[in-house]
Amino acid sequence: MRRKLAAGNWKMNGTSESLAELDALRSAHPAPQVDVLICPPATLVTSAVVSVADHDIAIGGQDCHAKPNGAHTGDISASMLKDAGASYVILGHSERRTDHVEIDGLVRQKTLAAHASDLIAVVCVGETLEEREAANTLDIIAGQLAGSLPDVLNAQNTVIAYEPVWAIGTGKVPTTDQIGEVHDHIRAKLEQRYGEGVGRSIRILYGGSVKGSNADEIFAVSNVDGALVGGASLKASDFSPIITALEKA
Numbered sequence: 001m002r003r004k005l006a007a008g009n010w011k012m013n014g015t016s017e018s019l020a021e022l023d024a025l026r027s028a029h030p031a032p033q034v035d036v037l038i039c040p041p042a043t044l045v046t047s048a049v050v051s052v053a054d055h056d057i058a059i060g061g062q063d064c065h066a067k068p069n070g071a072h073t074g075d076i077s078a079s080m081l082k083d084a085g086a087s088y089v090i091l092g093h094s095e096r097r098t099d100h101v102e103i104d105g106l107v108r109q110k111t112l113a114a115h116a117s118d119l120i121a122v123v124c125v126g127e128t129l130e131e132r133e134a135a136n137t138l139d140i141i142a143g144q145l146a147g148s149l150p151d152v153l154n155a156q157n158t159v160i161a162y163e164p165v166w167a168i169g170t171g172k173v174p175t176t177d178q179i180g181e182v183h184d185h186i187r188a189k190l191e192q193r194y195g196e197g198v199g200r201s202i203r204i205l206y207g208g209s210v211k212g213s214n215a216d217e218i219f220a221v222s223n224v225d226g227a228l229v230g231g232a233s234l235k236a237s238d239f240s241p242i243i244t245a246l247e248k249a
C-alpha cells in the first residue's frame, strides 16, 4: 500500500553537464514501477525539471528556508522551489544539521513551510556512531522525530529518511537487523503520534552507502520503503540498478 521511492540526493555535486544523467535515467526507466526522485543542487532544479518533462521522475530541493520570503541572503524558500517545478524537498539532513547547526525545531518549521507550499518533505533522522555505541540510537531517533515533525502531517506530504550519520559516504552499512530495528521503531512512533492509518502509510527510506550491490538485501527489510542515495545517485549507471532492485522488492 506504500508506493516505494528511490530518491537521489546529489548534494553539492553537478553542473549542467550532469543533466545528461537524467536523460540516461529516463531512457533506462521509461515507465518506472516505483517513484523516482532526484534532488540536484538548487542551481539545477529548473533545468532538471525541464529534462524530466513528460516523465515520472520527480525533482526536489535539498533544503528550504522556514520563511516564505524576506531578507535571508543565500537562502531559498519552499515556494521558490515549488515555483521552479520541484515537488519534494529534503529537510534536516545530517549534513545540514552539522554544517548549518540545524536543530529539530528549525527542521519542524521548515517542514511546515514545505507543506504550506505543497511540497513533499523528506525529513531525515539518524544517529552518530557515538550515539549508537552508547546504545542510544532508538532514543535519539525518537527525539528527532518528536522535534522535527509537526503535529499535523500525512502520508502524501511527508516521507521519513533514516540515515545513520556513520553510514553516510563511508561504505559502512548497518546490518539488516539494525536497519529493521530502527525502521520498526520509526513506524511505531508514527502510528503512536498520528494514528494507525496515517502512521502506517508514511514511507520510510533508508539512506547511507546504498549501492546496487547491497540494495536487494536492504529493500527486503521490513518497513524499508525505498532509499535516499547520495554517491550512487550521481551516475545513472549506478542509480539505475537501485531503482530496478526496488521495483523487484
Ligand code: 13P
Pocket (backbone or CB within 6 Å): 009, 093, 163, 167, 168, 169, 170, 171, 207, 208, 209, 210, 228, 229, 230, 231, 232
Ligand atoms: P551516501 O549514499 O553517499 O552514503 O549518502 C547518503 C545520503 O546522505 C543521502 O542523503
